[in-house]
Amino acid sequence: MIHLSKRMQALANLVSSCKTFCDVGTDHGFLPIYLVQSETCERAIAMDLREGPLDRAKTHIAEFGLSGAIETRLSDGVAALSAGEADAVLIAGMGGNVTIHILTEGLDVCQQLKELILQPQSEIDEVRKYVFSQGFVLVSEDMVEEDGKFYPMMKLVHKSQLSEEEYKNLRTDESAPYTEAELLYGPMLLASHHPVLMKYLKKDLKREETILSKLPDLDEERILTRRKIVENKIQLLQELLK
Incomplete structure (x- = not known):
């Protein structure tokens, strides 16, 4: 074989x-x-x-x-x-x-x-x-x-x-439209808390937290927009890992 x-x-x-x-x-x-x-x-x-x-x-x-x-x-x-x-x-x-x-x-x-x-x-x-x-x-x-x-x-x-x-x-998707998170990570993988997906989400969370920590503390619109995107991603990942 x-x-x-x-x-x-x-x-x-x-x-x-x-x-x-x-x-x-x-x-x-x-x-x-x-x-x-x-x-x-x-x-x-x-x-x-x-x-x-x-x-x-x-x-x-x-x-x-x-x-x-x-x-x-x-x-x-x-x-x-x-x-x-x-x-x-x-x-x-x-x-x-x-x-x-x-x-x-x-x-x-x-x-x-x-x-x-x-x-x-x-x-x-x-x-x-x-x-x-x-x-x-x-x-x-x-x-x-x-x-x-x-x-x-x-x-x-x-x-x-x-x-x-x-x-x-x-x-x-007709009976129960998929969420953004389900489209990103897989509805069945999320529902079952698939161990490999959970490991991936933890790794992704660490990466986003590192990005956030390295963003300059400035009031420039570009930086503020980027910070908001990263913070939203961190919040989503934290919720999925609960």
Whole structure:
């Protein structure tokens, strides 16, 4: 069995048993290999925008004897994936704006998935705003720390794939609009006081307190505005850590 990093293992754990899994931006191809080896999915499609990473993925897939179960495709986002072809799609390790671009360009494909798993490297609040505005519903969240970096991740499904009863049982941005804090840090992570998120919030609080202590004690409008922003952030973090 292939060994995954802590971040990759957490992503793999979010994938439900399925027939076909698709990894967008597969790079080395390790995640599709693991999911087929573990029999989480019957087959997988490993896609990447660049030929170099795709060639590396092909080599690794062949080394594990899985060329018959894992197909590789050169693709910009999900452009090379047909609607209904995969049950689950993973988009991880990319910036938030790139993630939103991929989702926007492939919205028809993503809306028909049984699950969509995202792990943006930045602008995660903007990603959350976008997916919720497009009718995606949050199913679960997780967060891990690896090598001093924090990685929040989420699993979603489009409301069109849910029965009326299933939809009612899940919180949505329509039934209870998400707060600014929930968009920033993750509604389920906050609700569960996820230990990794709590560690991140404490680290963030220390950083903001340091910034505040170093601001010059001047009455300039620019400094006063900056001070107010930092003080508000500190207050928010203190409330979330209660």
